[in-house]
Amino acid sequence: MSTNLQNLICISSEIASAKRHSKPIVALESTIITHGMPFPANYQTAIAAEQRVRKSGSIPATIAVFQGKIKIGLSNSEIKTLARSKSTQKLSIANLSMSLAQNVTGSTTVASTLLISALADIQVFATGGIGGVHRGANTTFDISTDLKQLASSPVNVICAGPKAILDLPKTVELLESLGVPLITYKRRNMPAFWSQDSGLKSPIVAETVKEIVQSFLIRSRLGLTGAQLVCNPIPEKYEISIKLIEPLINKSIAKAKKNNVNGKALTPFLLSEILRETEGKSLEANKALLFNNIDLASKIAKTLANINRNSEVLSLIR
Ligand code: PSU
Ligand code: MN
Numbered sequence: 001m002s003t004n005l006q007n008l009i010c011i012s013s014e015i016a017s018a019k020r021h022s023k024p025i026v027a028l029e030s031t032i033i034t035h036g037m038p039f040p041a042n043y044q045t046a047i048a049a050e051q052r053v054r055k056s057g058s059i060p061a062t063i064a065v066f067q068g069k070i071k072i073g074l075s076n077s078e079i080k081t082l083a084r085s086k087s088t089q090k091l092s093i094a095n096l097s098m099s100l101a102q103n104v105t106g107s108t109t110v111a112s113t114l115l116i117s118a119l120a121d122i123q124v125f126a127t128g129g130i131g132g133v134h135r136g137a138n139t140t141f142d143i144s145t146d147l148k149q150l151a152s153s154p155v156n157v158i159c160a161g162p163k164a165i166l167d168l169p170k171t172v173e174l175l176e177s178l179g180v181p182l183i184t185y186k187r188r189n190m191p192a193f194w195s196q197d198s199g200l201k202s203p204i205v206a207e208t209v210k211e212i213v214q215s216f217l218i219r220s221r222l223g224l225t226g227a228q229l230v231c232n233p234i235p236e237k238y239e240i241s242i243k244l245i246e247p248l249i250n251k252s253i254a255k256a257k258k259n260n261v262n263g264k265a266l267t268p269f270l271l272s273e274i275l276r277e278t279e280g281k282s283l284e285a286n287k288a289l290l291f292n293n294i295d296l297a298s299k300i301a302k303t304l305a306n307i308n309r310n311s312e313v314l315s316l317i318r
Contacts, residue, residue: 001101008100011120012073015061019121022308024058024301026294027072027117027125027155030107033064033079034088035268036128037283038275043083045287047076052291053126056298061122063113065091068103072120082107090264093145110157111149114227118153123216123304125155126297128290129163129193130229131267132171135253140262143174151178151226156216156304158297160289161191161198161231164242165249165270168198175229176203181219183212184231185296191233194240194285202231209296213303232296238288240281248277 011019018025028049033042046062053060062074064082071078082088082105089106091099096112098104108116110130117125131144150157162171172190175182184190184202192198206212216228233239252273256262261269274282 005119009070009072009116009119012061012071015059015073015120018059022305022312024298024305025061025122025124026053026058026297026301027113027122028053028060028062029110029113029125029127030062030064030074030082031090031109032128032290033082034085034107035090036271037286038272039083041283041287043080045290046079046083048287049126049290049294052294053298056295058124058298058301061117061120063108063116065096065099065104065106065108067105068100070100070116072116072122081105090268092264093149109144109146110159111145114146114149114153114155114157117155123155124158124297124301126158126290126293128159128286128293129161130157130159132162132166132168133174134266135165135167137167137170142262142266144267147171147174147178147180149227150175150180150229153227154216154220154225155227156212156230156297156300157227158230158232158293158300160193160234160293162193163267163271164192164194164198164245165253165267165274168192168200172200172203178226179224180226181215181228182231183215183228185212185233187233191231192242193289194234194245194282195242196233196236196239197242199242206230209299209303212300213307216300216304217307230296230300232289232293234285234289235292238285240278240285245274245278245282248274251277 131146
């Protein structure tokens with residue numbers, strides 16, 4: 001087996017061509033398909049997410065692992081395969097390399113999608129919510145690798161805030177320790193996934209896309225290698241307030257404890273419990289916030305692509 005990067009990663013011809021022409025690309029994760037929503041809503045959402053990226057003027061790059069190969073840019077039938085399968089592995093950083101060695105098929109989390117985006121030089125990634133410090137982490141030590149990878153991969157990650165099932169103050173602190181800028185778009189307080197307002201003041205606020213892009217470019221100039229985390233509040237029409245969702249989160253966490261659900265299974269378990277408890281309302285919110293994040297991600301990708309194209313033209317003139 002060859003371990004050359006070219007043999008480990010398969011980039012679709014559309015994305016390869018977009019890269020050559022400095023066109024805007026938005027990466028999308030696939031754990032949201034396999035572990036975030038039930039079938040067929042997961043399939044429909046994944047396809048709609050790609051369409052939304054196109055409608056907003058960028059090219060979608062959904063990322064997953066198929067039979068031991070990393071794929072950047074999936075066909076609709078590949079997305080369907082992931083959406084239907086009940087046994088697809090959730091691949092993060094720790095299990096990614098062995099999944100390639102053992103020809104596994106799996107979905108990529110925020111952490112592994114970030115790593116792969118950076119390898120392919122894709123600078124913008126839209127998702128729903130990131131993982132972080134779980135409640136009770138002081139005894140369980142359950143902290144998502146998403147945070148560690150955010151500290152390493154130079155990508156703009158657009159999300160609706162850390163998932164509200166987490167310990168948000170601890171997640172904010174750890175991001176700060178890791179040097180990851182937590183930027184909230186056009187709001188003073190950080191959002192909390194299903195809710196517009198977490199009640200916590202955002203460490204950084206950006207009013208424009210231009211500021212976000214400039215900050216990203218300055219980070220690179222300063223030799224800072226990690227990601228920028230852009231938190232984009234869910235549209236008001238779809239939000240579920242903290243007051244309403246908090247008791248449901250507590251109930252789901254208690255159930256997870258009782259049933260001994262932990263590790264990689266915890267996030268998917270809590271999300272599906274909340275889906276049931278909210279009678280589907282959380283799924284509608286999840287879709288709406290993802291599309292909203294895609295719109296902002298695409299604006300950032302287009303602004304970056306313009307700068308990249310202009311600097312190419314300048315270097316030709318010089
Ligand atoms: N969105 C969902 N369900 C999920 C996830 C996202 O609707 O399970 C995934 C994301 O890919 C995120 C991961 O990176 O959960 C975090 O899981 P963990 O806490 O095990 O690192
Ligand atoms: Mn975990």
